[in-house]
Amino acid sequence: MLLSFKTELKPNNKQLTLFRKASGIARHAYNWACATVQEYLTNQEKAPSAIDLHKRLVAEVKPNCEWYYEVSKYVPQKAVADLRTAWDRCFKKLGKAPRFKKKGQRDSFYLEYGTVANPKIRNDGKRINLPSIGWVRLAEPLPMTAVHNCTISRQANKWFISVKQEIELPLVASDRPSVGVDIGIKELAVCSNGEVFSNPKAYRRMSKRLKHLQRAVSRKEKGSNNRTKAIRSLAKVHARVSNIRKDAIHKLTTHLAKNHSEIKIEDLSIKAFLKNHKLAGAIADCGMHEFRRQLEYKTQKFSSQLILVDRMFPSSQICSNCGNHRHKMPLKERVYKCLDCGHTSDRDLNAAKNIQRWFAGIRIPIRVDQMASFAKIACGVDKPSVSHSRTTPKQEVSSKFRQLSISNVA
Numbered sequence: 001m002l003l004s005f006k007t008e009l010k011p012n013n014k015q016l017t018l019f020r021k022a023s024g025i026a027r028h029a030y031n032w033a034c035a036t037v038q039e040y041l042t043n044q045e046k047a048p049s050a051i052d053l054h055k056r057l058v059a060e061v062k063p064n065c066e067w068y069y070e071v072s073k074y075v076p077q078k079a080v081a082d083l084r085t086a087w088d089r090c091f092k093k094l095g096k097a098p099r100f101k102k103k104g105q106r107d108s109f110y111l112e113y114g115t116v117a118n119p120k121i122r123n124d125g126k127r128i129n130l131p132s133i134g135w136v137r138l139a140e141p142l143p144m145t146a147v148h149n150c151t152i153s154r155q156a157n158k159w160f161i162s163v164k165q166e167i168e169l170p171l172v173a174s175d176r177p178s179v180g181v182d183i184g185i186k187e188l189a190v191c192s193n194g195e196v197f198s199n200p201k202a203y204r205r206m207s208k209r210l211k212h213l214q215r216a217v218s219r220k221e222k223g224s225n226n227r228t229k230a231i232r233s234l235a236k237v238h239a240r241v242s243n244i245r246k247d248a249i250h251k252l253t254t255h256l257a258k259n260h261s262e263i264k265i266e267d268l269s270i271k272a273f274l275k276n277h278k279l280a281g282a283i284a285d286c287g288m289h290e291f292r293r294q295l296e297y298k299t300q301k302f303s304s305q306l307i308l309v310d311r312m313f314p315s316s317q318i319c320s321n322c323g324n325h326r327h328k329m330p331l332k333e334r335v336y337k338c339l340d341c342g343h344t345s346d347r348d349l350n351a352a353k354n355i356q357r358w359f360a361g362i363r364i365p366i367r368v369d370q371m372a373s374f375a376k377i378a379c380g381v382d383k384p385s386v387s388h389s390r391t392t393p394k395q396e397v398s399s400k401f402r403q404l405s406i407s408n409v410a
């Protein structure tokens with residue numbers, strides 16, 4: 001299985017300048033290619049391939065921009081190829097049209113040396129020899145001695161190298177249980193076996209400091225050195241927030257994938273959730289998308305299975321004890337009380353247990369309040385036809401029926 005490793009680099013001043021130059025060239029090539037493709041599209045012509053774009057770049061742009069020759073030729077070539085992939089995703093309606101890159105945001109570039117069979121980007125555990133840059137210090141040793149390509153990127157004031165490595169799947173215990181996980185807001189996750197992972201709420205914890213620093217940035221004059229400094233310290237705190245969040249999610253997903261044979265989670269539509277503004281901040285804060293992404297590759301790594309529970313399954317409304325009772329559970333209600341069997345449980349734990357029980361085609365009980373309205377309708381209609389009695393609970397509460405029952409009562 002191919003996994004990527006990312007670790008920090010400790011460049012000296014000269015190397016830092018080269019990193020910035022390479023990022024600048026990658027951005028320039030990307031933006032040039034983006035504008036070129038846009039031109040083709042406005043002329044209603046077919047967008048050129050990545051190879052054609054690169055040929056045009058070499059013929060038209062490189063002779064006018066000598067600084068292109070200061071870095072590896074792969075830097076602009078990969079940037080153009082990435083841009084073309086982004087357009088492909090857009091054409092297939094998988095993503096939005098790529099936008100122009102702004103200076104100082106998402107700095108990164110790609111390097112290549114040697115072939116897959118004969119990788120030439122070597123490292124001695126302490127330093128790595130990057131083409132056209134030289135020996136750069138590593139913050140920690142890489143798991144391999146040579147690679148064929150790598151990506152270098154910046155977050156706040158730190159530079160990182162990312163490399164891919166084929167790994168052997170680790171051995172795991174054969175008798176691992178299955179688990180249902182309720183991803184929440186109050187807690188990061190509650191498992192069906194009662195384990196609770198608390199939410200670090202990094203953003204909320206740091207929001208005062210972030211606000212303060214954000215204000216400091218907006219008070220400084222545009223283009224001034226002081227503003228650059230303020231932006232830098234703001235970026236550091238943002239990076240810290242993101243690291244705290246990532247750390248918590250990594251620990252959780254590794255634990256889940258390593259110790260369970262089946263992990264069931266709700267297939268939540270994050271987009272729909274984020275539209276609810278009351279919840280948006282909290283959900284974005286616990287990084288649900290990242291949670292799912294990590295579980296996907298970690299279950300592969302630990303030979304376990306990720307099962308997505310149907311998003312229409314009312315996991316919080318059903319009693320996990322008897323499985324027959326179901327009532328409405330507004331978000332503020334934290335404890336589930338079953339009116340049939342008398343079972344009481346924490347809201348999230350109850351939901352997690354239901355998620356663990358779920359399988360495709362599971363019987364979903366009718367909600368109590370819907371049962372009442374069903375009874376009313378049945379009484380109101382004089383002669384319920386066969387089709388009426390066969391209708392599903394969802395159809396029973398349709399507005400058409402409600403009107404019918406009202407008019408009959410009147």
Ligand SMILES: [Zn+2]
Nearest residue numbers: 319322338341
């Ligand atoms: Zn019950």
